[in-house]
Amino acid sequence: MNPALRTMMVLVAALALAGCRRKAEPAGADTAPPAPPAVETGVAVKIRPDVKDRLARYARMPLAADLTALGEADRKILAELRKAADVMGEITSIQRWAGNPGMRETLSKLDGDDARAALDLFLIMDGPWDRQNEHLPFVGDTPHPKGGTFYPDDLTKEEFEAWVAANPDDAEAFRGFFTTIRRREGKLQAVPYSEEYRDMLRPAAASLRAAAALTENAPLRKYLEGRATAFETNDYYQSDLDWLDLEGSLEVVLGPYETYDDLLMGYKATFEAFLCVDLPDVGARLAAYKSEVAYLESILPIPAEHRNPGRGAVVPIRVVDLVYATGKAGVMTIAFNLPNDERVRNAKGFKNVLMRNVMQAKYDAILVPIAERVLPPEMGMRVSFDAFLNFVLFHEIAHGLGPGKIRRDGRETDVRSELREFYSTIEEAKADVLSLFVQKALADKGVLPAAAIDRLLETYVAGIFRTARFGISEAHGQGVLVQVNFLLERGAIRVDQDGRFAPVPERFHDAVRDLASALLMLQALGDYDDTKAFLDKYGRNVPPGMPPLIESLGAGIPVDIDPIYPPIP
Numbered sequence: 001m002n003p004a005l006r007t008m009m010v011l012v013a014a015l016a017l018a019g020c021r022r023k024a025e026p027a028g029a030d031t032a033p034p035a036p037p038a039v040e041t042g043v044a045v046k047i048r049p050d051v052k053d054r055l056a057r058y059a060r061m062p063l064a065a066d067l068t069a070l071g072e073a074d075r076k077i078l079a080e081l082r083k084a085a086d087v088m089g090e091i092t093s094i095q096r097w098a099g100n101p102g103m104r105e106t107l108s109k110l111d112g113d114d115a116r117a118a119l120d121l122f123l124i125m126d127g128p129w130d131r132q133n134e135h136l137p138f139v140g141d142t143p144h145p146k147g148g149t150f151y152p153d154d155l156t157k158e159e160f161e162a163w164v165a166a167n168p169d170d171a172e173a174f175r176g177f178f179t180t181i182r183r184r185e186g187k188l189q190a191v192p193y194s195e196e197y198r199d200m201l202r203p204a205a206a207s208l209r210a211a212a213a214l215t216e217n218a219p220l221r222k223y224l225e226g227r228a229t230a231f232e233t234n235d236y237y238q239s240d241l242d243w244l245d246l247e248g249s250l251e252v253v254l255g256p257y258e259t260y261d262d263l264l265m266g267y268k269a270t271f272e273a274f275l276c277v278d279l280p281d282v283g284a285r286l287a288a289y290k291s292e293v294a295y296l297e298s299i300l301p302i303p304a305e306h307r308n309p310g311r312g313a314v315v316p317i318r319v320v321d322l323v324y325a326t327g328k329a330g331v332m333t334i335a336f337n338l339p340n341d342e343r344v345r346n347a348k349g350f351k352n353v354l355m356r357n358v359m360q361a362k363y364d365a366i367l368v369p370i371a372e373r374v375l376p377p378e379m380g381m382r383v384s385f386d387a388f389l390n391f392v393l394f395h396e397i398a399h400g401l402g403p404g405k406i407r408r409d410g411r412e413t414d415v416r417s418e419l420r421e422f423y424s425t426i427e428e429a430k431a432d433v434l435s436l437f438v439q440k441a442l443a444d445k446g447v448l449p450a451a452a453i454d455r456l457l458e459t460y461v462a463g464i465f466r467t468a469r470f471g472i473s474e475a476h477g478q479g480v481l482v483q484v485n486f487l488l489e490r491g492a493i494r495v496d497q498d499g500r501f502a503p504v505p506e507r508f509h510d511a512v513r514d515l516a517s518a519l520l521m522l523q524a525l526g527d528y529d530d531t532k533a534f535l536d537k538y539g540r541n542v543p544p545g546m547p548p549l550i551e552s553l554g555a556g557i558p559v560d561i562d563p564i565y566p567p568i569p
Contacts, residue, residue, distance in 0.1 A: 272327025
């Protein structure tokens, strides 16, 4: 391995953490895995000797949540929805590796400090592979399956594409979000999630219907009932539309969405759940920006024919406190922009949800101390939580901007299908860069106060190092590597004599515009080979100045948080 890359991926110092660690949580009722576990309980497993150091990169932190607005019915609804959320987590765990349930049970029965640390790290990673170190195993020797259990173990990209080329009627189902690919009687076949995970989705649907019966909130009832039906029919379109209309004290989303875990083809969605409580006063301050989405689309730095003015106009912005989540692994989400279905985005729009308590925990524990080490002393104190929140907000808004449905070789397709496993990296980089671009545009327009971006550049550069520590095998980390290499090349970021990184204001915004244009055009043209060449140039090599700084962050600064969710009385 490249020494610089090794330094980037492996933090050399441990953070001493107090408090107890979580134990494996039982799944909801009737959630037995659909397939036998690949690891038998009671079998000895090999645990890496540095597992406690790896675990120490994650700060075990309680999440404070404002639950004062919740009534008795809301609390009962959340308790019912937690059962469904646990099912989402169990399905996702199996999607990532069929051996996960058995490995978790094995680790839970082992004694000793290393075994307890291995179990806690396993729960964070949702598997025995370190997502911040190229998916290398910290328990056992099983190689990480690039396609999870979405595909047969022996399936290659070449065989997948050859099958689709020879069987064009299968293309939509094979490339769809919500199917697995199975080999039956020597032939490949697409199996709907509703069939593949039927025994697990049935109790989840029952919990959603039970929660719906408890609420007088009509939009929430409609979404929950529709999502329960979607679990049975594999058609998520209508319930995605209904989700955009949610209002009231609860913000919840359950289902298959992100494709980060499909490292083979980049098509298949894993299940996840977020149960949140709305913070209307905070959200109201940001809601004014949603009316600017059409304007932002109109000024994207690409030819007009590649812009996407036809997307739906509904862009709710909600700021929430997270109460419970499942389905995430390695990196704790601070915000999300959903749905991902381009049909929904074109028909109606998308929603941005920012989780204030998660953001605050990461800002306090990670971003502020990072800024003090990686920025020049005169800039280290210029990071601000408001700048961090705005960056995340416009990052999420940016996910809804730019090419979605495109034409390639005379056929209608979409960006995700064409860029495949590179899509997530390009999309995350685009959202970061467009966050900077649109904030400058809105400040120039007078919509965003100039003071709001006063500390944006310093906060952004510090954030580069926060995200880079996730490793370049992860979409967000590789997306950041693209940004820093490009901005260094253009002189928009400089490295001072002490090795610290700093933005160069007079060059910064022009370079951001150029990078935004490059990323958007990769999406607009949908050229897989050009995208690979771009990532080979900007997304593979770690700049020489980064590893020493990243290594220094290992001394006392966690990579991420491991949340303790608030109790629901």
